[in-house]
Amino acid sequence: MKVSVEWLREFVDIDIGITELACKLTDQGVSVEGVEKVGKDYILDLEITPNRPDLLSVFGIAREIKAMLQKDIKKNPFKITEEVQSNGSDIIVEIEDYSDCPRYTGCSVENIEVRTSPDWLRQRLEVMGVRSLNNIVDVTNYVLLEMGQPLHAFDAECIKGRRINVRRAKDDESIITLDGLTRKLDRDLLVIADSKKPIALAGIMGDEESEIKNNTKHIFIESAYFNPTLIRRGARRLNLSTESSFRFERKADIHALIPALLRARELIIKFCGGIMKGGVTDIYKKQEVETEKVTFSIKWLNDFLGSNFSREEIIEPLTLLDLNVKGDTSLEVEVPSFRRDLDIKEDIAEEVIRMVGFDSIPMRSTIVFEKVGSLPHSSLKIGKIKEYLVSRGYDEVVNVSFISSDELKPFKMGIKPIAIQNPITSNLTHMRSTLIVGLLKTVKRNMNIGSRDMRFFELGNVFIQNQTSGKVEEPLKIAGVITGKVKNQDWRGENRTFDYYDLKGDIEGLFSFVNINDNRFEKIKGELSLLEEGSDIYIEKEKVGFVGSISAEISDYFDISKKVLLFEIELAPLLNRISFDYNFKDLPRYPAVLRDLCLLVPGNVTHQQIEDIIRKSGKGLVEKIQLFDTYYNNKITRGLRSLTYSLTFRSDSGTLNDEKVNATVDEILKELDEGLGINLRGEK
Amino acid sequence: MKFEKEIEDIKNEILSELNLSSSKKEIEDIRIKYLGRKGIITQRLKDIKNLDPKVRPRHGKVLNILKSTIEEELERKGQEVPKESREEERFFDYTMPGDRRWLGHLHPLTTTMDEIVDVFVRMGFTVKYGPDVETEFYNFEALNMPKDHPSRDIQDTFYLENNLLLRTQTSPVQIRVMESRKPPVRIISPGRCYRVDNFDSSHSPVFHQIEGLYVDKNVTLSNLIGTLNTFAKAIFGESTRTKLTPHYFPFTEPSAEVHVSCPFCKEKGCTTCKHTGWIEIMGCGMVHPEVFRKVGYDPDKYTGFAFGMGIERVCMPRYGIHDMRLFFENDQRFIHQF
Incomplete structure (x- = not known):
């Protein structure tokens, strides 16, 4: 609401400067948003809150200033009366x-x-x-x-x-x-x-x-x-x-x-x-209650505010506001018709405060609570996940929750995003159902300013309508994106471009950091519309996400010319499994035995299959399986590849002797041969 | 003699690798590969103790011969490498750039949120979360903003289908918590909020808030002022002053806006505080009796205070950020400064 100061002066004497007037009004709850000089006049731009319709007029504001400056009203346009008939x-x-x-x-x-x-x-x-x-x-x-x-x-x-x-x-x-x-x-x-x-x-x-x-x-x-x-x-x-x-x-x-x-x-x-x-x-048609009255005791007011006001200190400011106050320890306030926002005793308490100022209330923060404050476990777990990703070089980004449904099309995820009825622009029309759109746009934006090497992650909720219940769900997700070189180009000359295994390693590292061991990477089920080279991520039997490099179609849509890899994982399965109740296992008491196996593997057999067989047939003696070499070359039959593993054997019941280890290795080799057609290199 | 044959093969492999090497670094790499702490020959020597005692002396002897042969060869080859390159390598330039790994940065909204949460948790508040998608009841009606009431104009709302909406504040969490239990209630609720605003330097349709609520017997306005003063000093520094000015919120009465003395100019006036010396950071007040009635609390028995602040609004003056859009653009050059 704009108001002319000259006009105000018709009703009340203002004998302070404009700046002081603006400050005082603001301090009294009538916030002055701006002051403009027009000729000799000043125009105040006031923020009138919805509870104060009485301030939507020049006279109303003059009345407020009158109370504030403790003046008299010079002229009251309401003082006109005439006999009226129905x-x-x-x-x-x-x-x-x-x-x-x-x-x-x-x-x-x-x-x-x-x-x-x-x-x-x-x-x-x-x-x-x-x-x-x-x-x-x-x-x-x-x-x-x-x-x-x-x-x-x-x-x-x-x-x-x-x-x-x-x-x-x-x-x-x-x-x-x-x-x-x-x-x-x-x-x-x-x-x-x-x-x-x-x-x-x-x-x-x-x-x-x-x-x-x-x-x-x-x-x-x-x-x-x-x-x-x-x-x-x-x-x-x-x-x-x-x-x-x-x-x-x-x-x-x-x-x-x-x-x-x-x-x-x-x-x-x-x-x-x-x-x-x-x-x-x-x-x-006259209403039943013609005059509004609010009653309260002085004790109540002081208890509520934590103040120590006397009767006079309460009555004086109220009287200035044209409220009629009666009573001794219990006060009755008659509210004029233009202040029908004053309805309950708390409203009157506010009027007192408005007039005398909040600084007349003592500050008391010393409240001692019975219980200490706490964070939910999920916050601590999320903190740990973020800590890990930051240590791996990922910058955290925060994107708005809105996307356009077009941006989702190239993903062919089969999820219909939830529409906003009154979007602000045509490119922010739906609630995000994935964090990936925001991350790819972040990559694009940074490429535009000349960045080449990026690692970003975002942790936040997405919005999905449950197909059966129709309810809107807000699952938390964590997603990340990488592109460029693994490190800054330096004088040692060791560098390379990020690839699938870098990102997979980061995810495996994350699982390991939060002590989740049962994770697997499986062949992507369904249409490969999102990823060129990638895999689905499982914890136990539950699919929780995916990782891989984005397809050409998606690169094109987001106008990204570089190789980009990303992942997105549901957070709930992780949070459910992360525990801070660590269960300490005794350190191993007996020595380990190492054996290297150089295997010739048919082309379509995966490392995971080999690992599963080694674990299964290792009778609990295999502590660690490490793949440390892999190659194809012309010494090897076409259609095969060579994988070299280093196996660590250990028992917690005694020192393993050669015989025992050899028997286990033999068993493993037998199972590998029978199950997957794998042989030791140089044997056949 | 399978073993001797194998050792002979290893020796030949090493010698051929050495033959191809042309720098001290390459020679050193070969030494590490075979004779280093985890080198192949070292490992074989270590493994001797696991062998059948009958073959141990023979294997040990062969391996030791191999080790000394290779050591000699390495030394000889080392002499052969051209003098200049050796000299060059001998100069240890301790000023050359170290090998820095990339380290990520948390978003300033996260760090600011965490810090604020931390202050209140230390004061005894417990963190509670709630959904972003809300109903009219939790976002408005329970907060004393009835349908068709002008107080709803303050918060222009995004609507979804089926009368669902995106919360305009995190206060619905307070209602949900109060509905679920009796006082005392002492919570803070951080989260994302939405209002129909266009992006500009001081507005965003999506923003973040932290709200606090304390309900008990005998909670006073004086407690509220004291708590917020403690908070402001913790976040903006010990010399920070707090000022409240009256305001209107439908869910609190009395209501106030909270201003802190500008951390940059110490009330002298600067661009951050728009030359006023003060920065408005939050709204607060005593919980309106109508809100208590909505959740089944007796307003004659309990009082409470509530406050709410925009994380962006706290973060901006704190770090001297002048444009709210920067938070959501995720420019690396921005994030890397925090």
Whole structure:
């Protein structure tokens, strides 16, 4: 809300500088977002919180400043009164339902002359962001800005039957609003209708036909109070927020209707000519509780705030805010109609604090708790995983949770991402169902700035709709991406490009770091649309992720010209298995025996198959299996490859002798031969 | 004599490798490969003790002969390598770049979040998490923001299908925790939040928050101010001052915004604090009785305080970051500074 300081000065003396004024208002909870100098005037840009509709006017802000600076109000536009009757005007008003419109007031002025407003009036409106139209509309806007009560002026000759009916619209009705749009109406919208049809969307906007035109002679001015919820729903539905609807939504002051109406009539007669026609109409269903009262004890207030205020220290600031306080140890506060946000004793406590300042409350942080604070185990485990990846050279990235569904297409993952109903841009339309999209975009962005060697990881949740239950699930995932060389080019000249085994090694290292031993890398099941060379990752029998180099199609889509490898792993299976309850095993007491086996392996047999057989037939004596050499060359029969393993044998029940080890090796070789057709090199 | 044959083969292999070598480094590599601590010959000598005692002396002798032969050959070859290259290698340049392995960096949002969490955990708060996808009830209604109430305007919300939404704050976690147990409740909830905003230097549609809640008998506003003051000093330094200004949040009453004295200029005014000397870092207040009623707590029996801060908003002044977009662009040059 913008407010002119010159205008404020009409109501209250401001004898401090603008900067000080801005600071004081902010400290009192009326945050000043900006100050602009316009000629001799200053315009304050205020953040008015939704609980303070009373501050949506110049006078309301002046009243706040009055309390703050402990001044008097110089002039009060609300101090106008006149005898009013229920239907004193020449236009007859009827209200269909008082819960939609508890009060409706209005009056007529005839023989007015529509023209442009005087310069000072136009300027006042314009500095506060309201466009000047003509003297009639300008006056209604002036009163709205000054007193906070929205008004509407109708061309009285367009009110058919000289009757106004405040009612719900009918399903087949429509209206052409002042912005030129035809709007279809229904029972959920409140309208002002004449005897024939709607002539305004109540509290939101008038229609074209009854608007003030250059040749308008007679007008009817409306000042009403509409149900805030109804106005808010209507404005939202029609996507039509106006100065009026904004104020009605936040609850106007029901006692301000008549003063605002009279003030508008007075100004219209002054600036537009015209004379009164008839009296003032006031249709008002009085509410049961007319005055709001809040009671509390001084002890409660001090206990709640941790303060030590005396009765006077409490009463004085409240009185400055025009609250009437009675009582001794228990206080009764009478709340004026413009402060209906003050509803409960906590609200009154805040008013006291606002006036005396938070620094009058002592600071007490010494609360000793019975229990120490703690982190969930999952946080500690996640911390460990991040610690590992960082030590392996991965930078952590944080991507937003939004992607476009197009970005998911090249992956052919078969997951439909969850759509956002109101996305901010066309490339952030869905919730991410994988972290990979974000990581590949991160790679691309860094390539654009000239980076070549990258290792990134992200840990976060993705969003998936469960196919059976339909519920949205948010599994945590960890994903990583690498590209470029394994280290900086240096003078020793040892370097190479990242490959599958580098990334696989990092993942195996991660599992080993968190003591998960039962992990395997298996052939990718299903379509190979994501990875060129890769594998699925399993823990025990559960598939938890995948690793490999991205396919050409995906490289193309993300416009990445370098070889990129990535992995993505579900976090839950890891977190479930990580334990900090380490189970110490005694150090080995007996020596180990090493044996090297150089095997000739048929082309389609995997290392994993060999390892599984060695473990199985090793009778628990094989402590470690290390593949340390592999080659194909022309000494070896086509279709075979040579794999050399170093096996470590150890028993925890005694020193192993040659005989025992040899027997085990023989058994292993027999099983390898029978199971996989593998022989020792040089034997056959 | 299978064994002697094998040793002969090894010897020939070594000699041919030596023959091909032309630098001291290569010669040294050969020495390590065969005679180093884990060298092939060394290993064979070690393994002798595991052999049948009958063959041990014979094998030992053959291996020792091999070892000394190779040592001689290595020495001879060492002499042969051209003098210049040896001289060059003998100059030990202790200033040449060390062999640095890459080390990753954590994202500053993670480190900031961890630090904040750590401060509150030490004060006795326990960490609780909740989902990003929420319902109207947990995100609004239970927090005293009824449907069609203007207070909802403060937080423009992303909606998904079936009336689900992306939480606009981590306060739904507080509701979920209060629903599940009786006071005392003393939690902090870190997490990701969403509001309909475009990216600019001070806004992002996705951001991170930490919220805290303490509910018990006799919790006072004074406790809140004290707790936040302790927090601010822990994060921004011992000389930091804290200032509260009144504000409005539907779920707290009274409510306030918390400002800390600018860590860069010490209240003198600089670009980080927009020349005000103060930086707004969070909102806080006493839990609104209506929120207690929604979770079945008796507001006459219990009081509580709540506070919430944006991690980005805390991180930015702390490190002098002037553009929020940097957090989500993941430029290596950015991440490597933390």
